[in-house]
Amino acid sequence: MPHPSAADLLAWYDRGGRVLPWRADTADPYRVWLSEVMLQQTTVAAVRPRFERFLLRFPDVAALARAPWEEVSEEWAGLGYYARARNLHAAARAVVARGGFPRDLDGLRALPGVGPYTAAAVAAICFGEAVVPLDANVERVVARVFAVEEALPASRPALRDLARRFSRQQAGRERPGDLVQALMDLGATVCTPRRPACAPCPWRGPCEARQQGRQEELPRKAAKAARGALHGVHFLLRDGEGRILLRRRPEGGLLGGMLEIPGTPWRERPWKRAEALAHAPAAGLPWRVLPGEARHGFSHRDLTMRLWVAAVEALPAGAVAMAPEEAGRHLPTAMRRLLALIPPVVTSPHPNTSASPPGTPTRSPPTRNTKPGAPNARPRKSHQGL
Numbered sequence: 001m002p003h004p005s006a007a008d009l010l011a012w013y014d015r016g017g018r019v020l021p022w023r024a025d026t027a028d029p030y031r032v033w034l035s036e037v038m039l040q041q042t043t044v045a046a047v048r049p050r051f052e053r054f055l056l057r058f059p060d061v062a063a064l065a066r067a068p069w070e071e072v073s074e075e076w077a078g079l080g081y082y083a084r085a086r087n088l089h090a091a092a093r094a095v096v097a098r099g100g101f102p103r104d105l106d107g108l109r110a111l112p113g114v115g116p117y118t119a120a121a122v123a124a125i126c127f128g129e130a131v132v133p134l135d136a137n138v139e140r141v142v143a144r145v146f147a148v149e150e151a152l153p154a155s156r157p158a159l160r161d162l163a164r165r166f167s168r169q170q171a172g173r174e175r176p177g178d179l180v181q182a183l184m185d186l187g188a189t190v191c192t193p194r195r196p197a198c199a200p201c202p203w204r205g206p207c208e209a210r211q212q213g214r215q216e217e218l219p220r221k222a223a224k225a226a227r228g229a230l231h232g233v234h235f236l237l238r239d240g241e242g243r244i245l246l247r248r249r250p251e252g253g254l255l256g257g258m259l260e261i262p263g264t265p266w267r268e269r270p271w272k273r274a275e276a277l278a279h280a281p282a283a284g285l286p287w288r289v290l291p292g293e294a295r296h297g298f299s300h301r302d303l304t305m306r307l308w309v310a311a312v313e314a315l316p317a318g319a320v321a322m323a324p325e326e327a328g329r330h331l332p333t334a335m336r337r338l339l340a341l342i343p344p345v346v347t348s349p350h351p352n353t354s355a356s357p358p359g360t361p362t363r364s365p366p367t368r369n370t371k372p373g374a375p376n377a378r379p380r381k382s383h384q385g386l
Contacts, residue, residue, distance in 0.1 A: 004145050004203045006179055007171035012202035013182035018189070020044070021052055026177055029101040029126040030061045036118045037088050041081050041299070044188070050079060061101070064092040070248075073258050074330050081299075082255050082332060087113020103127045124167075125177035132163040132180060137187025143219030144191060147208035151220035159219075191215075230303040233276040234263030234338055235287065238311045243321040245281055246331075254298060258332045259320065261339075266303060276308075285310040294337035303334065307341045 017023075022035030034054065038047045057075055058064040064072070069089060076085035090112040095101055102108050104127070108119035120133035132138065134156065142148070142159045150158060163183075166172045172179045190201050196215050198204045209215040237245040244261070251257050254266065264271055264279040280287060287308040294305045315321050328336055 004166070004206045005171070006166045006169040008202040009166070009182045009186065010171050010175055010178055012200075013178060013185060017181065018185050021048060023181065026125050029122050030064075031055070032125050033091075033101075033114075033118065033122050034088070036121050037084050037113075038079065040084060040118075042079060046079075061092050061095050064089065065096040069257060077258070077330050077332050078336070080333055082258050084113065086251070086257055101126075105129060105131060121180060124180045128176050130167040130173055130176045132160075132167050132183065134160050134163060135184070135187075137191075138163060138183045140193065140219055141183055141187045141191045141203075144196075144209035144215050145203055145207050147212060147214070148219060151222045153222065155219065225300075227297075228301045229268060230266040230298075230301050231268070231270045232264050232266040232303065232305045233271045233279070234261040234305055234307050234335075235280045235282075236261055236307055236309045236338070236342065237281055237285075237315065238309070239315045239321065240311075240313045243315065243323055244327060245315050246320040246322060246327060247281075248320070254301075255332050255334065258335075259327075259330055260335050261307075261331075263305070270304075271306075280308075282310070282312065285312070290341050290343075292341050294334070294341055296334040296337055305334070305338055307338050309342075
């Protein structure tokens with residue numbers, strides 16, 4: 001049986017590799033590193049326009065390092081997994097402090113938030129180090145080509161050793177960066193999770209899973225642990241001009257350092273009215289509960305939030321206040337889902353009369369939108385490519 005050839009894979013890549021904005025200059029580690037961070041747990045389609053916009057605002061690592069966190073968090077809003085943005089900012093400052101990017105795997109791993117995958121991707125693509133990063137696409141290709149029976153994640157050490165075989169071949173040693181990107185493209189466009197397109201695959205001959213007719217069965221995956229549940233209540237306080245009160249979350253924990261609609265902590269059991277009101281940003285107001293719930297999935301937790309509304313003539317001096325439309329451009333996805341609960345505005349003669357205050361409901365909107373690309377649709381887990 002022939003062995004999978006790195007030369008065959010690279011010839012296939014040369015004929016039809018994907019054109020992606022972060023591949024325009026693979027000699028620039030900033031662009032490659034930024035793309036790898038953005039692509040974690042996010043799709044290429046979602047990242048492509050955000051990557052280009054991010055570069056317009058922070059064109060190089062020095063610009064990112066100089067920027068205050070508030071600007072970075074604003075530009076990251078909506079991309080999710082916000083610890084990535086905090087680590088990106090910290091790593092940019094570390095790179096500038098040391099005079100440039102480390103050029104080896106160990107040096108890259110020492111940067112804040114840079115794990116084995118990202119370090120290997122940057123080392124191979126930018127600095128020609130003969131390493132193969134293991135993301136979901138590469139894992140799937142290797143598991144099928146070698147018909148690896150052991151389930152993920154326990155099989156990762158074996159998959160990593162098998163992937164290294166390609167980088168040890170002459171073609172792999174000569175073009176380590178292209179080899180990595182070819183593996184990513186193969187998994188993203190041909191060796192897909194469902195219904196792999198085996199006919200155009202450069203490794204269809206030596207692929208053991210295909211020979212056994214089991215390409216859709218592999219890789220095996222261990223059963224996932226049950227996801228935990230979180231509950232929260234948030235308070236939308238609107239002033240006479242229609243602006244809403246926002247605040248910045250603490251640096252640590254979920255959505256650390258991001259703007260939010262003020263609310264309770266998130267905990268495992270639902271909140272009762274009296275205990276939730278202790279966390280309201282203003283006491284003594286007639287808080288009304290909007291119909292519906294906003295739901296958001298973190299990596300291991302499912303968050304359910306309720307939104308309560310009230311109005312005042314003026315928000316506290318110095319408070320962060322924005323119109324809802326503007327807030328939607330600055331808030332993370334979880335908070336934007338809360339904004340989606342707000343029905344059309346109804347005017348009121350005074351914010352605290354018995355009439356409905358601005359922003360209170362006239363009808364109940366749908367509580368969840370699961371169309372692809374909508375705020376409640378969860379991204380597929382991948383790096384360079386689903």
